[in-house]
Amino acid sequence: xxxxxxxxxxxxxxxxxxxxxxxxxxxxxxxxxxxxxxxxxxxxxxxxxxxxxxxxxxxxxxxxxxxxxxxxxxxxxxxxxxxxxxxxxxxxxxxxxxxxxxxxxxxxxxxxxxxxxxxxxxxxxxxxxxxxxxxxxxxxxxxxxxxxxxxxxxxxxxxxxxxxxxxxxxxxxxxxxxxxxxxxxxxxxxxxxxxxxxxxxxxxxxxx
Amino acid sequence: xxxxxxxxxxxxxxxxxxxxxxxxxxxxxxxxxxxxxxxxxxxxxxxxxxxxxxxxxxxxxxxxxxxxxxxxxxxxxxxxxxxxxxxxxxxxxxxxxxxxxxxxxxxxxxxxxxxxxxxxxxxxxxxxxxxxxxxxxxxxxxxxxxxxxxxxxxxxxxxxxxxxxxxxxxxxxxxxxxxxxxxxxxxxxxxxxxxxxxxxxxxxxxxx
DNA sequence: GTCTATACCAAGATAGAC
DNA sequence: GTCTATCTTGGTATAGAC
Numbered sequence: 001x002x003x004x005x006x007x008x009x010x011x012x013x014x015x016x017x018x019x020x021x022x023x024x025x026x027x028x029x030x031x032x033x034x035x036x037x038x039x040x041x042x043x044x045x046x047x048x049x050x051x052x053x054x055x056x057x058x059x060x061x062x063x064x065x066x067x068x069x070x071x072x073x074x075x076x077x078x079x080x081x082x083x084x085x086x087x088x089x090x091x092x093x094x095x096x097x098x099x100x101x102x103x104x105x106x107x108x109x110x111x112x113x114x115x116x117x118x119x120x121x122x123x124x125x126x127x128x129x130x131x132x133x134x135x136x137x138x139x140x141x142x143x144x145x146x147x148x149x150x151x152x153x154x155x156x157x158x159x160x161x162x163x164x165x166x167x168x169x170x171x172x173x174x175x176x177x178x179x180x181x182x183x184x185x186x187x188x189x190x191x192x193x194x195x196x197x198x199x200x201x202x203x204x205x206x207x208x
Numbered sequence: 209x210x211x212x213x214x215x216x217x218x219x220x221x222x223x224x225x226x227x228x229x230x231x232x233x234x235x236x237x238x239x240x241x242x243x244x245x246x247x248x249x250x251x252x253x254x255x256x257x258x259x260x261x262x263x264x265x266x267x268x269x270x271x272x273x274x275x276x277x278x279x280x281x282x283x284x285x286x287x288x289x290x291x292x293x294x295x296x297x298x299x300x301x302x303x304x305x306x307x308x309x310x311x312x313x314x315x316x317x318x319x320x321x322x323x324x325x326x327x328x329x330x331x332x333x334x335x336x337x338x339x340x341x342x343x344x345x346x347x348x349x350x351x352x353x354x355x356x357x358x359x360x361x362x363x364x365x366x367x368x369x370x371x372x373x374x375x376x377x378x379x380x381x382x383x384x385x386x387x388x389x390x391x392x393x394x395x396x397x398x399x400x401x402x403x404x405x406x407x408x409x410x411x412x413x414x415x416x
Numbered sequence: 417g418t419c420t421a422t423a424c425c426a427a428g429a430t431a432g433a434c
Numbered sequence: 435g436t437c438t439a440t441c442t443t444g445g446t447a448t449a450g451a452c
Contacts (some may be wrong), residue, residue, distance in 0.1 A: 013435080029324065031239030034427060046429085047437050056428070115323075115384050116237065128211060156409075163383060166406045168376035173377025176323050194366060198374045201364075202410035221417085242445060255419050311442070 014052050016042060018066060021059045022105035030060055030112060061127045062108070067110035068134045071099055079141040085149035085205060090196045092145065093171065097192040100174035106174035139164050146203060156205040167199050210386045220340050222260050224250060229267045238268055238320060261336060267334045268317070275318035276342045279307055289348040293357030294412060300353065301379065305400040306358035308382035316383035354411060364413040374408050 018042035024033045033057060039045050053059045078091045114135060115151050142164040149155030173192075228249035234243045243264060247253050261267045308315050350372040351390060357363030365388045382399075 027325070029239070031237070034429080037427085045437060047435075050429070051435060054429090070307065102218055117235070156405075158405075162402055163406075166380065167258070169381025169384070170374035170378040172371065173381060177373060191370065194370055195374055197364075197366075198371075198410035201412065201414060202406035204409065204414075206409060206412075243447085244445080253419060256417075256446085259417060260448090264446070 002165055006093075011052065014062075017052055017059065018063055022063045022067075022109055023110070024154075025060065025063060026105045026108045030116070033118055044207055060113070061125055061131065063106060063109045064113040065127055067106035067135075068131060068138070069104070070103065071096065071110070072134055074099060075138070079145055082193065084154065085145050085152050085155045086200055089142075089145050089149065092142065093167070093199045094196045096171045096172060097195040098188055099190065100171065101178050101188045102182065104175065104178065104180040109138040110173070111175045113171045114172070127197065139168065139183060142167060149203070152206060155203050158203075161182050163203060165200070170199065171195065219260065221256075221272075224258055225267065226271055227313075228303065230271045230275075230317055233268065233320070234313045234319045235236075236263045243382070250387070255404060267331055268321070269339065271314060271317045272321040272339055273335055275314035276312070276339060276346070278302070278311065278314060279315065279318070280342055280346055282307060283346070283349060287353055293353050293360055293361065294362045294408060297350075297353050297411070298348065298408050300405045301375070302404045304379045305382060305403040306396055308379065309386050309388065309396045309399065312383065312386065312388040317385045322380070323375050327332040329354055347376065350375060355403065362413060366411075376411070378407065379403065 003117075009158050017038065021033075021038045026038045027033070028037070035046050035049055038059070039049050049059070051060070074095050075092055078095060080087060081088050097191065104131055113131065139161070143160040146158075146160040146163050151158060174195075178191075181208070222314045225246065229241075232245045232249050235241070236245070240262075243254050243257055246267070247257050250256065257267070260308070284304050286296060286303060288308045289296050303380055333356065347369070351368040354363055354366075354368040358365060358368070383404075386399075
């Protein structure tokens with residue numbers, strides 16, 4: 001039965017619901033989004049939604065999981081290259097920034113989840129641990145590149161973990177202000193380049 | 209009657225409620241916070257809260273308004289100095305960062321509000337326009353300093369409005385990860401300095 | 417001015433027809 | 435597999451005692 005399918009991206013009927021939910025959650029946030037909102041977005045009714053998902057929290061976690069999995073899939077290979085750290089960092093930033101814009105709905109919901117402290121309560125969702133683990137791995141990818149840059153002498157000395165905070169803050173914040181409906185050709189690339197320049201400048205060792 | 213007092217910071221009984229509400233909203237977010245949570249934090253009951261405020265939304269907006277007003281009061285004088293732009297920018301960033309930590313509850317709630325798109329609906333709260341106006345003024349303060357730095361030749365060329373996005377994103381994000389309970393002496397200053405260095409580095413014209 | 421008790425409603429979730 | 439109808443709960447807001 002469908003209930004038993006593995007989370008995230010599996011199942012044909014589920015995918016539609018996931019996308020509708022991402023849009024709905026992006027519009028109004030988790031609490032203010034009703035199951036009817038999701039059903040409306042789907043052009044269906046509650047019955048359909050509850051056939052595939054047991055609860056609103058389940059849907060939400062699946063959206064978040066999908067968003068983080070996709071982001072990690074893009075960034076991990078870039079972080080693991082063996083060229084110079086600053087170049088890798090620039091590509092990671094550019095790609096993360098671009099994802100916040102091109103996959104706006106899923107990424108905005110994922111960012112929402114990071115901000116929720118109270119996600120810890122409620123029933124024991126195993127997918128919650130997975131999400132926290134992905135977030136930690138993600139942050140570590142950036143911290144490692146920073147540390148690598150320090151060894152290479154191209155990045156100024158700071159605690160690498162602390163250094164990731166403004167970087168990821170700047171990047172994640174894109175989901176707050178960016179409006180995908182004002183899509184303007186070339187805009188995504190221009191913004192992504194600006195972020196890359198900003199972050200690299202902020203971490204590079206100044207020669208003055 | 210108390211109901212007629214001007215919003216934000218006025219009234220003796222109101223101040224207590226405001227502080228309790230800031231703490232409660234910080235803990236669980238707007239929707240998940242109940243009036244009973246606020247009353248518990250106050251060590252009182254609903255009756256007290258509703259004596260001073262007509263609705264939950266009113267309390268929330270007052271917390272947000274207070275947070276933004278205080279932040280603006282700190283930053284505006286720094287932005288208006290007449291020394292070099294990079295120095296002013298560094299002080300603005302340091303101060304903003306410090307406020308996110310030392311006034312964590314109010315500032316976190318204010319950041320929450322910025323992220324809510326749907327605040328626009330519901331009854332016509334006049335204070336909403338004021339809040340939006342404050343946000344815009346705030347962003348403009350940073351954009352002006354960036355533009356000034358470009359005229360002075362110390363800041364690299366970019367759209368000043370776009371340049372403020374990663375800066376304010378990095379700064380506001382502090383409210384998400386910073387935990388005031390792990391207060392450790394000197395931590396606030398160390399973090400604030402790190403942010404100042406990061407932002408200035410990200411915007412300064414590179415001499416390479 | 418603060419409390420308790422309660423009206424009222426919105427929304428999550430379920431039952432069962434088709 | 436999708437629907438409509440309904441149950442149930444939790445939370446905003448109010449009434450009115452003290």
